[in-house]
Amino acid sequence: MIKRKERANAVLTELARLNPQPQTELNFETPWQLLVAVVLSAQSTDKQVNKVTTLLFAKYPTPESMASLTPDELAEEIRNVGLFRTKSKHLVATANALVNEYNGNVPQSLAQLESLPGVGRKTANVVLSTAFDIPALAVDTHVFRVANRLGLAKAKTPEETERQLVKAIPKKLWSKAHHWLILHGRYTCTARKPKCPACPVNSYCLHYHTK
Ligand code: SF4
Incomplete structure (x- = not known):
């Protein structure tokens, strides 16, 4: 065989x-936006995520701006994707972690990415390979x-x-x-x-x- x-x-x-x-079918301009889009894509189509992120990234393009929201405020912005309540909690926590621990930058190691709230191995590998061109x-x-x-x-x-x-x-x-x-x-x-x-x-x- x-x-x-x-x-x-x-x-x-x-x-x-x-x-x-x-290419990925998710729209993004920065590693942070890719990370957000991949987190949002669980239980949702990329098409649906792109619709939501077009408006979301226009208002809150950076970790700093997303960290200024409460999970409930972010949930209102992403309510058209599946599991939006859990995702909003994770994304606000992750935005705060980036601001407080990584100077507002997305880390470039698997272990650091996986330590962020709501970021699993798959999401971490997508960010490494697609945003940073690191083999994964x-x-x-x-x-x-x-x-x-x-x-x-x-x-x-x-x-x-x-x-x-x-x-x-x-x-x-x-x-x-x-x-x-x-x-x-x-x-x-x-x-x-x-x-x-x-x-x-x-x-x-x-x-x-x-x-
Ligand atoms: S569609 Fe999938 S299961 Fe069918 S032949 Fe192609 S790879 Fe195999």
Whole structure:
């Protein structure tokens, strides 16, 4: 059977051919705004988050400005995304942590990012790779599903999937691989009805050839 590294290489080569410069679909101008957008994106679509952040960032573009809000005030601004009450508490606390501990800057280490309220490993990895160009492979629900269906990983958790993916994929491609697999999961390898016959990487897919 084809080895995981070879399968990853074949899949990513094809996804790269179709979309050489994959980008996040979240709108942001600064690392802080990306961090906010990624926190807001849990249980919401990127489209919905972009609608909310267009107004939010116009009024509160920086950690300092967001730290001036109470969680209830921020909740009013983000009430059109899922889990807005929890997210508003986390974002106000994170804004205050940045102002008080990091001089208003987003830290650039995984451990420091993960210590911020509401910031998990996936969010931290997205910020490292997308805002700072530091190699990291964030595993969200799409990456988890797609990687395991394709046979790029065989894991029960996102963390284990990440560990296997970073072994199978060259470091220089981690950030792009994250975007390729997300976009593939969003538009082709969807959770309920993956579009397997039209999938450009179906010839390499373990799930497709074993079902
Ligand atoms: S063949 Fe189907 S299951 Fe496999 S990656 Fe493509 S869409 Fe997903």
